[in-house]
Amino acid sequence: xxxxxxxxxxxxxxxxxxxxxxxxxxxxxxxxxxxxxxxxxxxxxxxxxxxxxxxxxxxxxxxxxxxxxxxxxxxxxxxxxxxxxxxxxxxxxxxxxxxxxxxxxxxxxxxxxxxxxxxxxxxxxxxxxxxxxxxxxxxxxxxxxxxxxxxxxxxxxx
Amino acid sequence: xxxxxxxxxxxxxxxxxxxxxxxxxxxxxxxxxxxxxxxxxxxxxxxxxxxxxxxxxxxxxxxxxxxxxxxxxxxxxxxxxxxxxxxxxxxxxxxxxxxxxxxxxxxxxxxxxxxxxxxxxxxxxxxxxxxxxxxxxxxxxxxxxxxxxxxxxxxxxxxxxxxxxxxxxxxxxxxxxxxxxxxxxxxxxxxxxxxxxxxxxxxxxxxxxxxxxxxxxxxxxxxxxxxxxxxxxxxxxxxxxxxxxxxxxxxxxxxxxxxxxxxxxxxxxxxxxxxxxxxxxxxxxx
Numbered sequence: 001x002x003x004x005x006x007x008x009x010x011x012x013x014x015x016x017x018x019x020x021x022x023x024x025x026x027x028x029x030x031x032x033x034x035x036x037x038x039x040x041x042x043x044x045x046x047x048x049x050x051x052x053x054x055x056x057x058x059x060x061x062x063x064x065x066x067x068x069x070x071x072x073x074x075x076x077x078x079x080x081x082x083x084x085x086x087x088x089x090x091x092x093x094x095x096x097x098x099x100x101x102x103x104x105x106x107x108x109x110x111x112x113x114x115x116x117x118x119x120x121x122x123x124x125x126x127x128x129x130x131x132x133x134x135x136x137x138x139x140x141x142x143x144x145x146x147x148x149x150x151x152x153x154x155x156x157x158x
Numbered sequence: 159x160x161x162x163x164x165x166x167x168x169x170x171x172x173x174x175x176x177x178x179x180x181x182x183x184x185x186x187x188x189x190x191x192x193x194x195x196x197x198x199x200x201x202x203x204x205x206x207x208x209x210x211x212x213x214x215x216x217x218x219x220x221x222x223x224x225x226x227x228x229x230x231x232x233x234x235x236x237x238x239x240x241x242x243x244x245x246x247x248x249x250x251x252x253x254x255x256x257x258x259x260x261x262x263x264x265x266x267x268x269x270x271x272x273x274x275x276x277x278x279x280x281x282x283x284x285x286x287x288x289x290x291x292x293x294x295x296x297x298x299x300x301x302x303x304x305x306x307x308x309x310x311x312x313x314x315x316x317x318x319x320x321x322x323x324x325x326x327x328x329x330x331x332x333x334x335x336x337x338x339x340x341x342x343x344x345x346x347x348x349x350x351x352x353x354x355x356x357x358x359x360x361x362x363x364x365x366x367x368x369x370x371x372x373x374x375x376x377x378x379x380x381x382x383x384x385x386x387x388x389x390x391x392x393x394x395x396x397x398x399x400x401x402x403x404x405x406x407x408x409x410x411x412x413x414x415x416x417x418x419x420x421x422x423x424x425x426x427x428x429x430x431x432x433x434x435x436x437x438x439x440x441x442x443x444x
Contacts, residue, residue, distance in 0.1 A: 066196075
């Protein structure tokens with residue numbers, strides 16, 4: 001019998017009280033228990049970045065975090081980026097820049113870029129590339145993603 | 159694949175964590191940032207009865223700077239160190255080293271103490287801490303002990319930490335005025351990869367130009383993070399010249415003890431040790 005604990009967590013602004021197995025990873029809580037399948041499960045080693053979510057605004061790898069350690073915290077997944085009736089500017093910019101091919105890395109990139117622009121609203125191209133260094137894309141070669149992040153930064157500045 | 163079953167404890171004080179260590183011994187595994195432990199669990203390389211989570215112990219998450227000593231709690235993350243003005247004011251090399259660990263999200267999770275306790279020769283912060291002459295502060299059932307970091311690493315993934323002890327802080331002496339430091343991580347593949355070689359140097363020159371204090375930390379070129387003591391001895395008390403620096407670099411490469419792996423051969427790592435020790439020292443001294 002796997003030990004269970006009670007936890008409270010806010011995901012995309014919605015509070016949940018849950019019983020979780022202590023050995024459940026955050027990504028499994030998000031996808032399996034809460035049905036938020038936008039977050040992607042890639043390498044499960046912390047390398048690929050597909051599972052990146054924000055915990056209290058900080059991007060982390062949900063595959064390397066225990067759900068129970070997020071008790072009392074605020075989680076944001078890609079589903080939480082969307083504004084009431086429109087896409088988040090980064091989501092729209094990724095579409096406009098053709099930054100999506102298979103799309104598997106996109107949710108992780110979006111979460112990383114969201115946190116990055118909050119901290120650094122006016123970045124250079126090199127800073128964008130450094131911010132996305134841990135988000136592996138095997139289709140587009142990154143130029144689209146970098147262009148999209150820069151476009152949002154420039155748009156916000158004008 | 160899901161994780162194996164375990165019990166979970168999250169003590170809020172160092173004392174409670176040590177009591178749990180005594181209770182479970184090697185049936186328990188400590189988790190700070192979780193990066194290493196989660197992978198070991200998933201790969202079934204460890205199967206502990208209990209995970210002791212350290213992230214709720216606020217005493218392990220503090221950075222404190224006094225006149226003589228910078229104290230960094232073992233559960234402070236790499237990102238927190240990189241962004242800390244206190245750390246940057248006395249040990250900018252440590253900010254740089256922590257800023258080169260993996261990628262940004264990894265730095266948000268991984269902790270300085272975790273990196274040290276893992277005892278991995280490829281740790282990025284370890285060579286910087288060695289060059290800064292840091293000590294490890296360890297708590298156990300019978301009190302605290304202070305271990306010079308250069309004596310802390312025992313062998314591959316093995317440290318001086320006993321099964322009922324906890325690393326609580328890294329203590330960095332505030333460098334004397336005029337101390338120069340440099341940190342360099344060289345990767346032959348991509349930036350976020352493990353290093354091929356890491357070089358961290360701290361040195362203090364006298365007015366005469368002689369190198370009074372010299373410490374050279376090396377990473378990824380031995381089973382454990384190491385000091386290049388022979389190389390240091392060659393340089394100490396001397397005025398640096400191009401020729402002397404070349405000899406110092408060769409000595410460092412000779413005392414390195416690298417292994418071949420998928421990223422680099424033993425010989426390549428040794429060669430790169432000589433190249434980067436030479437370049438770093440030339441940059442600092444010529």
